Amino acid sequence: MLDIKPIVEAPGAEDYLCLFVGSEVVVSLRRSPEDIWMRHEAESIFGTQAVGEPMGYWCGRPCYALEVDQQQINAMEHTKGHLLTLFGRVSAAAFATYGRALQMLSWRRDHQFCGRCGSATEAADAGKALACGACGLTAYPRLHPCVIVAVGRGDELLLAEAAGGRTGFHSTLAGFIEPGETAEEAVIREVREEVGLTVSNVRYFQSQPWPFPSQLMLGFFADYVAGEITVEPSEIARAGWYRKGHEPRVPPPASIAGQLINHFYASH
Ligand SMILES: [Zn+2]
Structure with missing residues (x-):
């Protein structure tokens, strides 16, 4: 590695x-x-x-x-x-x-040019940073933390197909963490926004870098508490509860979504 x-x-x-x-x-x-x-x-x-x-x-x-x-x-x-x-x-x-x-x-x-003053930047901190000699601004590579969550209701798993149907997969829900928000709060907000459900008991699973362009996917499990599935059509085409063996086509096991799904079904 x-x-x-x-x-x-x-x-x-x-x-x-x-x-x-x-x-x-x-x-x-x-x-x-x-x-x-x-x-x-x-x-x-x-x-x-x-x-x-x-x-x-x-x-x-x-x-x-x-x-x-x-x-x-x-x-x-x-x-x-x-x-x-x-x-x-x-x-x-x-x-x-x-x-x-x-x-x-x-x-x-x-980041060839400083975002604050427009001067050319140059490598600093052993190549880990780009610094502006004119105003002193230092820029490190930017990561975008995202949450991705497997929501369980007993032995059923919430799976959703993204709007646009580009992948052909039903997957776990995911979204960017907002400034000022914890990852756990982002999980609760994303599930509420995308499918209208309330969840709790948010537990961390594992993470995966996703360089398209620069996400860090933070995987979580969460438990269903209340609500009926009501999809936000700009983000989700359809969503439903699926028992093991009855799930639609899901992402490959190399992805964190696939790992969340496999882990959920293996433990229910
Ligand atoms: Zn500058």
Whole structure:
């Protein structure tokens, strides 16, 4: 897995590099994307000389994120695509590493200029921050904490299909945490807003980074207390209570939604 800490050695030929063109990840067609590129490959294949954004250590060696030139992509040898295409195809650790790379590159691209005074920023704090020399503002990569919650009513689980039906899944409810709100309060508010139900006994499960663009999904369980399902149509197409074995199509087990669902049914 990725060990996030400052890189102490000089860039070397065997550093690992997560390569992107814009927001699309670049992988080799000749091997698994689990095998992250090395610097000597990036230099010889893609002609890049830039060091890249330091990310930490992958499998004990320095790891960087780097953008390469689209012109260097050879369709017979490499492919580029949305990072989600790797979800479930690579280990959770490798996916998190690619996700960190995508977020670091997006953050650098989107914070080239100070949001307060408009001057150019430069790397600070060993590459962990971007600082403005003119006004002193320091910007760290931004994360967006979200809650995702499995609501239980006895042995029934609340599952909902998002408005727009883009995924074809019924899933657990999720939403962004508002400024000034605890994660537990966000769970209670989101369930009330999206399906009109009152829940209590909010308990933390586990978390998952979700780099689209920069969410941290905080998983919870909660218990139904009162109310009839009344969906908010701008967010939810349909929702219902499902017993084990009768659930509709749900997200894959690699996702925190899938893990919440599996964990609920395994314990009821
Ligand atoms: Zn500034």
